[in-house]
Amino acid sequence: MEYIGEHLFPGQLGHFLVVLSFVAALLSGATYFLATQRRNTASFEGWRNLGRFSFLVHGLATLGIIGTLFFILTQKYYEYQYAWANVSDDLPFQYTFSAFWKEQQGSFLLWSFWHIALGLVLMLRAGKWETPVLAVVALAEAIIASMILGLYFGDFRLGASPFDLLRQTMDAPIFAQADYLAQIKGNGLNPLLQNYWMTIHPPTLFLGFASTIVPFAYAMAGLWLREHKDWLKPALPWALFSGAILGTGILMGGAWAYEALSFGGYWAWDPVENTSLVPWITLVAGIHTNLIARNTGYSIRSTYGFYLITFILILYSTYLTRSGILGDTSAHAFTEMGLGFQLILFIGLFSVLAGWLWASRFRQVPSIEKEEAGASREFWMFIGALVLFFSAVLITGATSLPVWNKIVQLFNPDYVGAALKDPVEHHNRYQLWIAVFLGLLTGAAQWLRYNERNEKIWAKTFIRHFVIAVAGAAVLTALNALWLNIHAWQYFAMLFAAMFTVVSNLDYIIFFVKGNLKQAGSALSHIGLGILLLGILGTGLNKEWISSNAFAMDGLIEGMGNEEMNQNILLLKDAPMPMRGNFEATYLEDTIVRQTRTFSVRFKKRDDQGNFTGEEFVLHPNVMYDRQFTKVVASNPSTKHYLTRDIFTHVSSLPKAELDQEFARQQEDSLRFEPYEALVGDTIFAKKHYLVVDGYSKTPEHPEYKAQQGDLAFGLKLRAYSLDDTLGYPANPMLYIRPGEGGFTLPANVGQLQMRVRLTEASMGKWLAMEESLDFHQFPMKAGETIDFQGYKIQFAKASREIKHPGYAPLPEDIAVAADLEITAPDGQKFAASPVYLIRNSQPFSLKDELPELGLHFRLENIDPKTETLTIAVARASGEQQTIPLEIAENAPRSDYIVLEAIIFPGINLVWLGSILMLFGLGLSMWRRLMVDKK
Amino acid sequence: MKRSHIIAIGIVAVAIGILISASQDVTTYANFAQAALSGDRVKLVGQLEKDRPIEYNPEKDPNFLSFYLRDDAGAVRQVVLRAGKPQDFERSEQIVLTGAMNGETFEAADMLLKCPSKYKDQEIYVRSEKSEQASK
Structure with missing residues (x-):
């Protein structure tokens, strides 16, 4: 079959480069080997040059593979399995790297890339070691290149090529169509990997490898x-x-x-x-x-x-x-x-x-x-x-x-x-003793000399500094024991060993190298080790789940006994929840941007007497949904950093209706909605609650509603009460008609009362009928003119380009005019209204304004620029107020909560500081070696 | 005797000691029947019974999850885990538990989910008309 729209050339080029890269690496390994074996003969240079040349060819071919694959990913050529599986049209460009090395082939290429870069440095600097060293590197490169060959020998496949076509790797009916490519879209990258760490961690780790x-x-x-x-x-x-x-x-x-x-x-x-x-x-x-x-x-x-x-x-x-x-x-x-x-x-x-x-x-x-x-x-x-x-x-x-x-x-x-049984416990138990030995050895060995033969002379210095270190470590151990939750002597041993190496190496830097940091690489690394061990003790022993409330949950929960297991807490929206560690957490709100839903949780700290200390912060853990918005695929933590500790939170669970749309639909279907009639100013008595009808709005607000020009929207303003409580909760259901899309209803959820209020088709019909029953009278008017409409004096004050209409959202290309009207009622009261005439994309719109108190509706229907005459239409609703039908369910399960896990990590910064110091020491020593060797 | 020999003997002795003591950290894979028989903590692999009730009611207890698991031998038992329910629990194709039998229920201390990878998921998203317009 002739498929339409496929780009086969990059794949063919890629396959060719993969084979070239493999063959060149083999050749380079072989020739470098021969050059090494004949290092003292005349043919040495010839073999070496051939080894260099083929290594360069291998390097260029590998760069070519990387470039080609990257091109396929950025161009979103979904005919390639690699692109289809890892990118999508809506994937931001910066994550193309993550998509590139997410799979085995991409990460093999990354590994290979670093080998080549290191190989080139060795080629320039290794001198007589070049040929044997590069022979080894080239051999490894050949094997890595073979991992992406994708060649078949009978049933055996050597390597997995990144350039396989989707239709070759998958058997799906869609490939029976010649234009399948126009119909498919990429899988995209797992949201967990859409993260800057995924951009920087793999290249660093693979350079390390x-x-x-x-x-x-x-x-x-x-x-x-x-x-x-x-x-x-x-x-x-x-x-x-x-x-x-x-x-x-x-x-x-x-x-x-x-x-x-x-x-x-x-x-x-x-x-x-x-x-x-x-x-x-x-x-x-x-x-x-x-x-x-x-x-x-x-x-x-x-x-x-x-x-x-x-x-x-x-x-x-x-x-x-x-x-x-x-x-x-x-x-x-x-x-x-x-x-x-x-x-x-x-x-x-x-x-x-x-x-x-x-x-x-x-x-x-x-x-x-x-x-x-x-x-x-x-x-x-x-x-x-x-x-x-x-x-x-x-x-x-x-x-x-x-x-x-x-x-x-x-x-x-x-x-x-x-x-x-328990890997963490197992490793910790044994590695603890490794840590003890390392702490003691790195502390003590620093004061010993290489090739020490005269033990007596040296013993004096050694013993003096050894005593300093032991005394210092003892003091620091005692001090740290004040904040650490040490409950077993083994941890004291580890703490002492850690402090011992810190003190001893600090002493070494001060008295031995006299603060000359250039020579202090090893001492800095060992101090780093000690600090890291202290940090591990802090985060390990003092790690505390604060997302627990024995007090509030006592008796509520069956079978709860094991204190440590209580790591999750339920936060109802807007209901402050006291937690362990004198914290009080409140789930404030959630917002959705693209596929990410971010929750705001406020933490307040109390002192031991129960008064707020004023310490207060808001954390924003989030969850990411898949692209169909049906499932949560990732939960991302949010952490409050202090110098001495971190407070780490993440949403560990959500109401099932929020996780799974299918379930939400079923749940929605199981609600028992009962019909009621709403009349402004009146009260609705439902089975378990009553609702006060405060009014209605043509510009309603709803968390899920984003107003668009041309929408016809209508919302009710209600306050819901439980029969035995005086605390009212707002309930504002709404509906809207969007031209070209249809009508939508957005229910109001009153989680606290397990109540859901919605407007229905009947409400929409009633409301439209109310609108249509209006009998508009048209009046051509010039600025300053006044008319009389059923006893109301309506003056057209001026035409204005300043639009204050609540239903109007400006766009740059708009032409919009408002007619500022002043209305005097028969009793002398004055009102103002300003209907709007809008031309957007050559489409005229008329935005109505109304005075519900008077039942008056105004439209600006036409503008005649020649005569500067505006056609204003006025209507008055019939005197009798209309009821709006609505439906109320009183058995709605709560879905306004999150389940949160919150952990305090004391001393986490010691972990980072210690590790960085250790690595910095290694880097410093390397630099120092290079400088010394140069001389 | 040379010092290095003493050290070598010491290391071998410590290594043997550790091997013996660490053998208690190791458990075998088992099914429900074997777990009930041994009464010890075991590793257990099985599939979620998607038709049986999965109970997680955070309003009542955010640290209580109960579900039914079919082990390799085909036996189905209730499993209780005192922790929150992971996000993609229902999608898991294989569940690895560490825990012990307590009467007829398996009390899990730890759970690891294996979710279907994209490769096995032989599903090709077909562009909807809307996204096609958006991409133009």
């Missing part, structure tokens, strides 16, 4: 060339760079989860989080052994090991998040794409290569026979690296349970599989 290949490749190169010492120096700044960037990426993920998602925290020990943290931990262990190796010659083997395992763990993390194996243990893995087998090959190939090189060269790696001295820095740093490694093993082991299950099930299909 990508950069771990550099220390890995240097380690491979060192083993390969048997130059076990030379590689240590250039690898260190790269490892520091990688540690800083990967750490930033992980931190951004935590900040995103905390700020914009309803997870209620920054870290949940989710497998996806764990598998990006673990490589960072082993990388940091590698940085420490790298320092030992450079300064003393010890720990070269373990440095190799840590850098090699770091990259393997990155690959393992890629496998876990992309293969679908995490299935029921993670809340946020990628969509599975059948790449599991390829990913296992990726891990397998690199593990075998790295493992074989490491094992086969192990004995040649120089190591010092004599043991490290017990008082030397290298000894305790090495212990610290082991502790880090231990932490990585623990986290990986627990996170890998789904993988064990899979493996066991290969041999025993009946095996049901194991899982952690």
Whole structure:
């Protein structure tokens, strides 16, 4: 079939570039390999140049793929599955990036992009290490490129192409039509991902992932060339760079989860989080052994090991998040794409290569026979690296349970599989001790020297500073215990260790490097670690759900016992609700913009005596609906930030009628509406309530009504009372007729009385009849003239371009004239009216004005510019007032509430400050290394 | 003995200790019958019974959700979760619970939803006339 309107060229170009990129990367890897093997021969330069050239071709091809895919997304070519699944016509441009790397292919491309950028820097700067290092990078690139190849070998598919056509990936009847493209629209991006975090977090994290290949490749190169010492120096700044960037990426993920998602925290020990943290931990262990190796010659083997395992763990993390194996243990893995087998090959190939090189060269790696001295820095740093490694093993082991299950099930299909009962509790319990050891080691090792042999001389300085640190830490521990809710001694141990490293490293900065911050990278990182641990204690131990009210809900709720579980509170509109923590929350209003519905919730703080302290703020959590406005798809939190704590809120539930339109319709149908008649000034007695009819309006207001020119609108003003209460609630139902669209009725909801009041077709008929029964008399008038109409003197004062008519909303192109009329009643009372004549888009409109007190209606029907004569039409309603039929239901379920979760996070800023300081220290050390190495 | 050997032995000892103690943190996947038999906390995977009542009445208790779940063996039991109802609960195609049986009901402490991904959702939105006008 010949399909209409498809753009096939970008896809063909994309396919070609994907294949080119793959082949060029393979070629580059092979030629760089040959260049390295022949590094001392005459043919070296030729092979190296070929490696460089093909790496550049690979880079350009990959940039071409990225550009082509981006073009398809921005042009909204829905014939491509990738565009159809991830963008839509109404998606703002800035989210095209999010849509780009939301899927596996896009994020592989992002990863590849950073490898290429790093590869180019290495090409320029790595010198003699260029060929072996780039051989490794190019090999990894070839495998990543294969992930998006989309080639079929029989039934086996190698890679998933981002350029597949929608009609090839899906079997739907619509593709039987040649013009299917004109009929489909894009799926759009999940509102949860329409977020600036989704724009900045993935590129940072993937730069972090990508950069771990550099220390890995240097380690491979060192083993390969048997130059076990030379590689240590250039690898260190790269490892520091990688540690800083990967750490930033992980931190951004935590900040995103905390700020914009309803997870209620920054870290949940989710497998996806764990598998990006673990490589960072082993990388940091590698940085420490790298320092030992450079300064003393010890720990070269373990440095190799840590850098090699770091990259393997990155690959393992890629496998876990992309293969679908995490299935029921993670809340946020990628969509599975059948790449599991390829990913296992990726891990397998690199593990075998790295493992074989490491094992086969192990004995040649120089190591010092004599043991490290017990008082030397290298000894305790090495212990610290082991502790880090231990932490990585623990986290990986627990996170890998789904993988064990899979493996066991290969041999025993009946095996049901194991899982952690409570991952958060499990990880916290063990990592707490890791934290204690790290705090103590980073505090103590700073005062030790490399290659310490003379323990006696050094002991004096060490002991002095050790005592300072212990005393300082004890004081700080006592002070912090005042605000922390510590209920177990283990937390005291962690707090003390954290304070110990803070004091000791502060001491180090002041007395040892004498405030020279250039040399204080490591000390700053360790202080950051201590502050981070303090923040973790604060947010973990003192985290408090304030969205709970034992007092107000006592007795109301069946089966409530477990205090901690009471994390949600129901807020009725406009009804202040006392909550835990001396807060009082009031749900004020909600507003809808596009698909987002934002709620305003006011918090007021009371003191212990129950008086308001004046502390008051309004938070705006929101929910996002899908495009059909039938379902809520995301709930976004709103947080009040203080220096010492945050108050985090999000809407955890809404009335079902607000979540689900189908249900709302059913509920609406189940309401029992009874007919009544409304007469202005009169009272309606319903079954359980009475309503006072205050009047009616031609310019009614309703939360769901937006006036448009040409609308005919009518609303009743009522006040509803319960039979046993004197508190009245406004109820203003309305209806309107919009030219070309039809008539609409908007009911009034009085949630407090479970009452719904609506105008019906009968009301509309009655109202139109009232309008039509008016008998207009036309009077051509000039300015200043007066006429007499049934005893009323009507003077046409002037024509005015200043329109004050309440039913008029100005537009720039309008021509509008108002006739200012002054009316004198027979009893001498004076009134004013100004009907309007409007020309909009060459369409004339007449906006009526009326004096309901007199029953008089005025229209400005025509303007004769030549004679400056206006035709004014006047009518008077018959003396008898008309009743308006309406319907009232008194069994409407309340839908004017929200269910809110509110959490206080004390010390959250310590978490951010500590993390940033730690990463800043890594960055500073890298910069310092580069400066020193330059000299 | 060299110090490194002592450390190595120490680490191995700690590792064995942790393995033994951590084994208590691990539970197996189970169905309702197995959960009732063991009485322990288990992981349970199943599908929401969409025809049976889902009870969540925040006016009464915003922290009480009850529904019926069909486990892999086909058994259907009532599940009680003392927390709010997640937004896309009804859409879930698979539910993973952690909890224990209490009489005939399963008391869940934790719930994870698996929602249908866009790929499996073989539904193509057809442009309405209105949106077509808007896009012109």
